[in-house]
Amino acid sequence: MPDQILEKATARSRFVNDRRALGNRERARQARAATLRLLADPHLTTADTVAAYWPLGSEPDTRALIGTLLERGVRVLLPVLLADRDLDWARYDGDPDALRDGGAGTRRPHGTTLGTGVVLRAAALIVPALAVTADGVRLGRGGGSYDRVLARIAAARESGRQTPWTCALLYEGELGTLDAAAVEPHDRPVDAACTASELVTFRG
Numbered sequence: 001m002p003d004q005i006l007e008k009a010t011a012r013s014r015f016v017n018d019r020r021a022l023g024n025r026e027r028a029r030q031a032r033a034a035t036l037r038l039l040a041d042p043h044l045t046t047a048d049t050v051a052a053y054w055p056l057g058s059e060p061d062t063r064a065l066i067g068t069l070l071e072r073g074v075r076v077l078l079p080v081l082l083a084d085r086d087l088d089w090a091r092y093d094g095d096p097d098a099l100r101d102g103g104a105g106t107r108r109p110h111g112t113t114l115g116t117g118v119v120l121r122a123a124a125l126i127v128p129a130l131a132v133t134a135d136g137v138r139l140g141r142g143g144g145s146y147d148r149v150l151a152r153i154a155a156a157r158e159s160g161r162q163t164p165w166t167c168a169l170l171y172e173g174e175l176g177t178l179d180a181a182a183v184e185p186h187d188r189p190v191d192a193a194c195t196a197s198e199l200v201t202f203r204g
């Protein structure tokens with residue numbers, strides 16, 4: 001196995017184990033603090049549409065974030081995993097009971113999918129990640145889904161289009177501790193990362 005892939009697999013299991021070891025209460029505390037920090041950021045206070053994620057396993061819980069955005073009248077999109085692991089998007093109406101099985105453990109809105117390109121028109125994209133390097137490069141679950149989304153955003157930016165602000169939501173200790181050896185050329189940076197104690201901007 002190439003070194004980076006092995007490093008990546010090792011890094012993934014380390015970060016997943018550390019997340020589990022935090023325990024429910026500490027994960028919830030950190031997610032609450034990070035949520036308040038993120039909600040106060042101008043990228044979100046001015047947003048009309050935000051693409052977020054529905055939490056899986058021990059990921060930072062986004063349900064309060066999503067609930068507050070809906071209360072503010074923001075349109076919230078959630079990912080819909082496609083067969084090739086690319087991401088389509090659908091609008092979340094605020095009813096968690098109406099979410100459906102989206103495959104691979106994910107939950108998806110019941111409504112119409114809007115196309116893979118719709119995320120480019122959101123004001124912000126909240127990205128799930130296991131860790132982010134000091135330069136903002138993201139380690140995900142390994143489907144390459146967000147690599148593709150972030151690559152499209154980068155391409156749209158290159159051509160001068162307005163694109164969403166991208167921010168990873170992390171627990172303490174997941175920001176800046178990922179070894180550069182675990183990064184592959186297709187791995188994409190996010191614009192910012194938010195934890196309970198800080199919101200760090202890498203770009204913009």
Ligand SMILES: Nc1nc2c(c(=O)[nH]1)N(C=O)[C@@H](CNc1ccc(C(=O)N[C@@H](CCC(=O)O)C(=O)O)cc1)CN2
Pocket residue numbers: 053054055056059079080081087104105106128129140141142143144145146
């Ligand atoms: N909350 C959340 N939603 C998300 C992602 C994410 O990381 N977090 N994704 C980020 O890309 C996409 C889903 N991508 C996924 C990629 C791989 C696996 C995966 O490896 N699943 C295991 C089984 C998990 C289970 O069934 O509990 C597997 O298929 O072996 C899951 C989701 C879109 N939605």
Ligand SMILES: Nc1ncnc2c1ncn2[C@@H]1O[C@H](COP(=O)(O)OP(=O)(O)OP(=O)(O)O)[C@@H](O)[C@H]1O
Pocket residue numbers: 138139140141142143144145146147148151184186187
């Ligand atoms: N732009 C892309 N288009 C198509 N496939 C891609 C792209 N970027 C990465 N991939 C593929 O996706 C697979 C998984 O990539 P990687 O391990 O970096 O996923 P990840 O970023 O951790 O996962 P995710 O984004 O789903 O959380 C790799 O095999 C890679 O070749």
